[in-house]
Amino acid sequence: MQGLIDLVEKYFSISVIKEVLPYLLKGALFTVVFSAASEIIGIVIGLATSVVRVTRIKVLNQLAIVYVDLFRGTPLLMQIIFVYYALPYIGINLPATVAGIAALSINSGAYVTEIFRAGIESIDRGQMEAARSLGMSYIKAMRYIIIPQTIKRVLPPLTNEFVALIKDSSLLSVIAISELLRTAKEMMTWKLNPSSLTAAAILYLVITLPLTRYVSYMEEKLKRSGV
Amino acid sequence: MIEIVNLHKKFGTLEVLCGIDLKVNKGEVMVIIGPSGSGKSTLLRCVNLLEKPTSGQIFFAGEDITARKVNKNLVRQRLGMVFQSFNLFPHMTALGNVVIAPVQVLKMKKDEAEKKGIELLKKVGLTDKINVYPSQLSGGQKQRVAIARALAMNPEVMLFDEVTSALDPELVKEVLDVMKDLAKSGMTMLVVTHEMGFAREVGSHLIFMDEGLILEEGRAVDIFDNPRHVRTKAFLNAVL
Numbered sequence: 151m152q153g154l155i156d157l158v159e160k161y162f163s164i165s166v167i168k169e170v171l172p173y174l175l176k177g178a179l180f181t182v183v184f185s186a187a188s189e190i191i192g193i194v195i196g197l198a199t200s201v202v203r204v205t206r207i208k209v210l211n212q213l214a215i216v217y218v219d220l221f222r223g224t225p226l227l228m229q230i231i232f233v234y235y236a237l238p239y240i241g242i243n244l245p246a247t248v249a250g251i252a253a254l255s256i257n258s259g260a261y262v263t264e265i266f267r268a269g270i271e272s273i274d275r276g277q278m279e280a281a282r283s284l285g286m287s288y289i290k291a292m293r294y295i296i297i298p299q300t301i302k303r304v305l306p307p308l309t310n311e312f313v314a315l316i317k318d319s320s321l322l323s324v325i326a327i328s329e330l331l332r333t334a335k336e337m338m339t340w341k342l343n344p345s346s347l348t349a350a351a352i353l354y355l356v357i358t359l360p361l362t363r364y365v366s367y368m369e370e371k372l373k374r375s376g377v
Numbered sequence: 378m379i380e381i382v383n384l385h386k387k388f389g390t391l392e393v394l395c396g397i398d399l400k401v402n403k404g405e406v407m408v409i410i411g412p413s414g415s416g417k418s419t420l421l422r423c424v425n426l427l428e429k430p431t432s433g434q435i436f437f438a439g440e441d442i443t444a445r446k447v448n449k450n451l452v453r454q455r456l457g458m459v460f461q462s463f464n465l466f467p468h469m470t471a472l473g474n475v476v477i478a479p480v481q482v483l484k485m486k487k488d489e490a491e492k493k494g495i496e497l498l499k500k501v502g503l504t505d506k507i508n509v510y511p512s513q514l515s516g517g518q519k520q521r522v523a524i525a526r527a528l529a530m531n532p533e534v535m536l537f538d539e540v541t542s543a544l545d546p547e548l549v550k551e552v553l554d555v556m557k558d559l560a561k562s563g564m565t566m567l568v569v570t571h572e573m574g575f576a577r578e579v580g581s582h583l584i585f586m587d588e589g590l591i592l593e594e595g596r597a598v599d600i601f602d603n604p605r606h607v608r609t610k611a612f613l614n615a616v617l
């Protein structure tokens with residue numbers, strides 16, 4: 151019984167949460183901004199790389215494979231540390247915010263590449279042939295025929311990837327970016343009470359739940375439309 | 378209009394076209410018949426440069442389109458192709474399907490392309506389906522949109538690859554009727570088909586292909602009335 155009371159006091163203290171909430175909301179805003187910026191850049195990188203992958207442009211394709219393997223196969227934490235702490239030795243000094251977004255974007259780009267590649271390859275071959283038979287160049291066929299059809303199919307996996315990115319952005323705390331988790335940890339030391347962590351967890355959920363719900367809804371819809 | 382000279386096509390070790398020579402003049406309707414796997418589709422796809430011939434030449438309006446320096450996109454703009462599986466763009470309406478290439482490839486103005494597109498859809502009998510998406514069209518309607526889409530580029534030659542094979546029997550006629558009108562209007566056509574009635578009535582010329590070779594060639598009616606090759610006889614007996 152005493153254990154339960156202690157637990158509530160330590161992790162669910164309403165008074166503490168009330169006090170730290172403004173700071174946490176600011177941290178949450180950082181988390182959203184960093185994740186969204188990285189996701190958008192990641193999509194640009196991933197879209198370009200996936201087109202390189204499906205066209206099998208010789209050297210570029212090899213590079214794209216190495217890129218995807220490298221960034222999907224090593225911990226994001228390491229990538230963040232390398233970009234922020236190692237690059238200065240070769241003269242690349244990035245502010246923490248830029249280094250953070252760069253690391254997240256490049257990492258997310260690797261996942262997005264594979265999402266788009268699967269999406270593009272799932273489009274019936276006849277679509278490309280029909281487009282080319284009308285005299286469209288490969289680029290135009292991609293732009294007007296293939297990619298627009300791909301978007302609908304990649305939206306659910308892309309959103310899943312975004313959710314993962316939002317959670318992963320908490321790793322930016324190692325390079326002193328005041329995103330949600332780091333803010334919560336600071337509040338914990340300040341208040342000598344970890345309720346701020348609980349509040350932060352709830353804020354993460356508030357951000358991610360609509361997204362995960364949206365994915366379920368879209369997947370259901372796609373299944374019904376038989377795409 | 379089209380002249381094919383000693384055309385060979387191999388997929389790996391499988392030789393699908395084993396030396397095709399064929400001439401199609403302007404305004405002719407060349408019907409291609411033959412058993413499954415004889416290379417009919419491959420032949421059409423070579424003409425449209427969707428397949429790269431292993432050797433041989435294809436001349437289109439006097440130009441060797443198998444030459445390396447040829448701009449394939451420019452060639453394909455002048456050759457319309459209709460596929461067995463329609464291949465309509467599902468994210469665009471019927472009209473959207475018809476105008477996309479004129480607008481993006483020929484740089485035609487959008488309203489001009491739409492005006493022409495509506496006219497073409499009217500011509501294939503789809504006035505009331507202009508703003509409908511492919512998923513809401515029947516197979517016959519889809520195929521007529523596909524024909525209108527190809528015609529929108531003002532092609533000099535139309536290629537048809539078994540365009541009625543995926544259709545329910547009651548929908549075949551509406552598509553064949555459109556093709557008949559097209560033939561009457563003087564369009565040069567290469568038509569792979571299993572519709573022997575159509576082949577006989579509309580085809581000006583006919584070739585019978587088997588195992589990558591043209592076994593018989595001549596006026597369509599002559600071949601139907603008087604096939605010379607034993608394989609042609611056997612094939613016609615089986616399908617008629």
Ligand SMILES: Nc1ncnc2c1ncn2[C@@H]1O[C@H](COP(=O)(O)OP(=O)(O)OP(=O)(O)O)[C@@H](O)[C@H]1O
Pocket residue numbers: 388391393411412413414415416417418419420539
């Ligand atoms: N891309 C390809 N790769 C390998 N083999 C192929 C390819 N395309 C066609 N073939 C083979 O080439 C042969 C001829 O095919 P093609 O599609 O030209 O025949 P067809 O006369 O059109 O037959 P059908 O009446 O069934 O459509 C077949 O044996 C087929 O399996």
Ligand SMILES: [Mg+2]
Pocket residue numbers: 417418419538539
């Ligand atoms: Mg075929």
